[in-house]
Amino acid sequence: MEKTVVILGGELAPEGRAVLEDAGVNVVATPPYINRQAIIEVMNLHKPDAVIVRLLTDLLGPEEMQAGGRLRHIAKHGVGTNDIDVKAATALGISVSMTTGSNxxxxxxxxxxxxxxxxxxxxxxxxxxxxxxxxxxxxxxxxxxxxxxxxxxxxxxxxxxxxxxxxxxxxxxxxxxxxxxxxxxxxxxxxxxxxxxxxxxxxxxxxxxxxxxxxxxxxxxxxxxxxxxxxxxxxxxxxxxxxxxxxxxxxxxxxxxxxxxxxxxxxxxxxxxxxxxxxxxxTPHVAGVTLDAKRAVSVMSAENVLAVFGGETLHPRFLAR
The missing domain is CATH 3.40.50.720 (NAD(P)-binding Rossmann-like Domain)
Incomplete structure (x- = not known):
């Protein structure tokens, strides 16, 4: 079955999207600073197997995570997971990764x-x-x-x-x-x-x-x-x-x-x-999104998603708890 990944809150760098698409993944991106109601609607529409979190207006909570019914993994585009309810994800059996060291x-x-x-x-x-x-x-x-x-x-x-x-x-x-x-x-x-x-x-x-x-x-x-x-x-x-x-x-x-x-x-x-x-x-929260860093973060977040899809266990430094 074809996997679907939704990028919540903005597009990946082209190199990151290519990592997913070259692996046969269907990729959908939303605009930046998407709110929770819009997230629920997107999740129900596309039923993603994983999401990559960029720029949100609200905390990504359990209702959004359960919308669509297929979410297995949440990949943070960066290292700060304060916009993700990690405890709720853990309780739901959904792993959460970070791009540690990439930016x-x-x-x-x-x-x-x-x-x-x-x-x-x-x-x-x-x-x-x-x-x-x-x-x-x-x-x-x-x-x-x-x-x-x-x-x-x-x-x-x-x-x-x-x-x-x-x-x-x-x-x-x-x-x-x-x-x-x-x-x-x-x-x-x-x-x-x-x-x-x-x-x-x-x-x-x-x-x-x-x-x-x-x-x-x-x-x-x-x-x-x-x-x-x-x-x-x-x-x-x-x-x-x-x-x-x-x-x-x-x-x-x-x-x-x-x-x-x-x-x-x-x-x-x-x-x-x-x-x-x-x-x-x-500056508008851009320290970690130089062109070089955005490429590295996008590629690493995409690779984390593919690793989970492939049944691999991510190194602990990449996992949020």
Whole structure:
């Protein structure tokens, strides 16, 4: 029987779709940010054996999973499964995979780009010149060498960024209670207390997953612990940060700036105050979807689906639990 895969929330890169179609799979793609009622309708119409999850407006829950009656596997196009009810999937006997490591370098490079642009005062300098102002006295750029970078989360992405930052001459430490000691070295010191990490860092970069424990992890108290004039970088999930408190800290000048690739609500409203502040640099959750990464993520998610169809057991690092 021909297998059907529905891509929920946007198309795959052509190379990923080709992996499925070359294996004889029928592929159907929906528009980005599809809501749960539309998902149920698509599932009932096409009765997929697997879905690949990209951009949704709602949590993919048990009702959607059971619609169509044939779903065996959910493949996340990326590594964050906060938009999938993994517990419900497990209870229904539906496996959930991630594309672990496929876009990590792209995310780490994006975080570094946000750091460099903000610390070097590039957005403001660009705006001044476009307004006809050529005044070197208004340049507030700093050297990155010697600056303390604090990483919250030290998985693949955090480790990749640590190597990049260390090569520049930054001092790097990381907080991650789940990463083994073997991942740390003299170049990246383990910090066992998050509050201490925040208090001593010139730049804080977030690389933790969104869980019940990390939601609003960076709240009013913790932002208050950060250095006057520090920078916050978020290429993780928007809900890890209390946005209202962040906005206040940026407006009051407690934080010098924020580089944000993710937001509490996506897509965010055009009236989001973060977009109006002169000391923010924002991107539309694209850190992990460079052309190179999108190809790699699309191919890996397609290969995970085919592996399940073929009766293979995926390596634990690819499985969400």
């Amino acid at each position: 990590g370098h792209s995310v780490a490079e994006h975080a570094l780009a946000l750091i460099m642009a903000l610390v070097k005062d590039l957005p403001r300098q660009d705006a001044l010149i476009r307004d006809g102002i050529w005044d070197k006295n208004q340049y507030n750029g700093r050297e990155l060498r010697g600056q303390h970078l604090g990483l919250v989360g030290f998985g693949f992405i955090g480790q990749a960024l640590a190597k990049m930052a260390g090569a520049i001459g930054m001092v790097v430490s990381a907080f991650d209670p789940h990463t083994p000691d073997s991942a740390f070295s003299d170049d990246t010191r383990r910090e066992t207390d998050l509050d201490t990490l925040l208090a001593k860092s010139d730049i804080v970069s977030l690389h933790c997953p969104l869980t019940a424990e990390t939601q609003n992890l960076i709240d009013a108290r913790r932002i208050g612990l950060m250095k006057q004039g520090a920078f916050l970088i978020n290429t993780a999930r928007g809900e890890v940060v209390d946005e209202k408190t962040l906005i206040a800290a940026l407006e009051e000048g407690h934080l010098a700036g924020a580089g944000l690739d993710s937001f509490a609500v996506e897509p965010p409203g055009i009236d989001n105050p973060l977009f109006q502040l002169p000391n923010t640099l924002v």
